[in-house]
Amino acid sequence: MLSERRLEVLRAIVQDYVGTEEPVGSKALTERHKLGVSPATVRNDMAVLEEEGYIAQPHTSAGRIPTDKGYRLFVDRLAGVKPLSTPERRAIHNFLDGAVDLDDVVGRTVRLLAQLTRQVAVVQYPSLTRSTVRHVELLSLAPARLMLVLITDTGRVEQRVIDCPAPFGETSLADLRARLNSRVVGRRFADVPQLVQDLPESFEESEDRATVSTVLATLLETLVEEQEERLMIGGTANLTRFGHDFPLTIRPVLEALEEQVVLLKLLGEAKESGMTVRIGHENAHEGLNSTSVVSVGYGSGGEAVAKLGVVGPTRMDYPGTMGAVRAVARYVGQILAES
């Protein structure tokens, strides 16, 4: 167990290193922080911290920098979540209040987060998993060709073109449309399959039954497929702030960020509730080994429908970043609830 003072030393090291981006030595530490002890003592503490793996020296006789393990301890036990300043809060409101539709909300959120944290922001579109159906529309494009439009309560619209096995009359179409809607509107996606199971049987013509089956199959397919979520990313220009050695670092990060799959997995790994911080090598993806990911769920009600977060260098201002991420997530949740 580390003594109180040693933790204090670690905190000081993290703070200074985050601020200056340079290895911090014992003397500088005692000057910038009132630890009440001499540099020699700090040196002893540092030796212990290093032995325990919380800090390291880039090369002999340089200052120390925190390791991933050090940041982990810092985040878990030493750092709180820094609340945003009033102007920052106001900025969030100003920025998000003008949003007109879901795309706009997500777009604004991503830009806001990037600006606030000066890092790369990632925002997942609200998931369809928890969503309910607001409306299902069927349009006839050609005698044997239909378009299915699905509208969710989060404002998302998905469409599919369906080639029917046989022509489908306008009256049958209206009939199906009405029945379908009366059954599924307001229901959760997960419940839909059971609710529509027996629909084909209620049609008399066998040709119609075939068409109805096709339509339903497409609907269910849409529900499932679209659960592979989409996301938006922004603030990649902030990658240039990564550090002096970034030419090597930045490449794999950019590559990782282009793979939606990677990002989705990244957010997927995060806890369902509360904020998740993954530091350096804690990230499964190799390209992100020198980055930290701060993510949190957000949603209109109590439940989280999606996640958002930022990707930055392990050397980041954790309290500030966590504060910004949490504040934005909360406000986006409110916005979604209102609309």
Next chain:
Amino acid sequence: MLSERRLEVLRAIVQDYVGTEEPVGSKALTERHKLGVSPATVRNDMAVLEEEGYIAQPHTSAGRIPTDKGYRLFVDRLAGVKPLSTPERRAIHNFLDGAVDLDDVVGRTVRLLAQLTRQVAVVQYPSLTRSTVRHVELLSLAPARLMLVLITDTGRVEQRVIDCPAPFGETSLADLRARLNSRVVGRRFADVPQLVQDLPESFEESEDRATVSTVLATLLETLVEEQEERLMIGGTANLTRFGHDFPLTIRPVLEALEEQVVLLKLLGEAKESGMTVRIGHENAHEGLNSTSVVSVGYGSGGEAVAKLGVVGPTRMDYPGTMGAVRAVARYVGQILAES
């Protein structure tokens, strides 16, 4: 007017510099290309080319590198468009053939272009300007709340929620839906305003007239607003290939790429037909002063409905890039025509 041989020297310089990324000297030139003259002669030619502003030396007594003006001449008079190799063509087909919807087509195209050119790819969504209306759908969400869904022949779907001044009955709704569709389906966006002008008058109830006006206003607004086109970008990881000095270069480029407005303007400036190459300072946006943009229109029929292109360093393989861009544009056009 520059002699034939001087042009040949310029071509050699551009080719070598693009290949090696290093200033090219007279001796190296004569070794790598069979110009049939001695280094001394080449030096004289270089002196002339430099005086005319086609090449420059980074510092005294280093080799020469092409200037923007030099690249311009190269592109205009010295370089053809290099056709793709058969495997490359096959790759295009393989890559694009599996696309299921518009988003998918655009997404695949952007990745394909990025991979093929090893640069940053930008693909604009097919424009609504030239599009025609495939269907307009009106749904009642609440007594005085409608949802308008617009479906275009390019497969795009736009939706809007409308708050009506007064409740609107189901029969009126069906009526409006039918009349609206009979008038606008198959028509171009630009023609829609005139076609629906007199619709409100044909409704008897004054409350209904107000609602219809609101709906039409929203429809027209959607048509106009959505002409501000969307686009997709990819391959930003290729920015790391920009050159050794890229830390300074890359930042403004990333920033420019994040501004959709900038990109749209960029593509907008390109010629309507044929390929456009903008080199270095020819680009209006300052952040892109050290990049070149190769763009071309694409579309399902003879007409271009949108543009796509790549952004890369001025020192790029112009013939190869132009070949790839053109080939991809053509094939995407085909895909769109088929669907």
Next chain:
DNA sequence: CCTGGCACTCGAACAGGGCGAGTGCCAAAT
């Protein structure tokens, strides 16, 4: 007009040296 020769320039790469921040250790003080 081209070519070979020649003197010159200037950046890149390397080597050496002083500087200073930082360390580890030890003996004395608390």
Next chain:
DNA sequence: ATTTGGCACTCGCCCTGTTCGAGTGCCAGG
């Protein structure tokens, strides 16, 4: 047992000087 001041030592950084070579411009001769 912990803290502290002192001290010798290490080692990367930075500045300087030097060498090396690619590349240039110019000129006289073909």
